[in-house]
Amino acid sequence: MENILENNAENDSKFTTYLALGSFGVGSLLFLAFMLYPNPTLIYIGICYVLCAFLVNTVAFISLLIELLFHWENREQITIKMLIMLANLPIAFLYLNIIFNYSHI
Numbered sequence: 001m002e003n004i005l006e007n008n009a010e011n012d013s014k015f016t017t018y019l020a021l022g023s024f025g026v027g028s029l030l031f032l033a034f035m036l037y038p039n040p041t042l043i044y045i046g047i048c049y050v051l052c053a054f055l056v057n058t059v060a061f062i063s064l065l066i067e068l069l070f071h072w073e074n075r076e077q078i079t080i081k082m083l084i085m086l087a088n089l090p091i092a093f094l095y096l097n098i099i100f101n102y103s104h105i
Helices: 002-036 040-070 072-086 088-102
Strands: none
Touching: 002 040, 002 072, 002 088, 040 072, 040 088, 072 088
16 A cells, blocks of 8 residues: 555656646747747736646645655655746746836737
């Protein structure tokens, strides 16, 4: 039984890493698309994406916090995954800052 729980925790950790990288990739593609083709519709799509990504990433981050409580012996690995997820926040704010301050729409 414990082996199953360890495998689930490991799969959850992999999922959160892929989620963070996927969120970064999609956000970067939206940012690049807007910078190449400034369009107000892309701003609305981007804002919707940021809100949805924030919600999904928050749930995943909370699951990592819970995993950290139950698997304290793996705290270094879980903490690194949490930091990877948190790294998306300043990147998203940077993209939004560039779009809102330097675009002429």
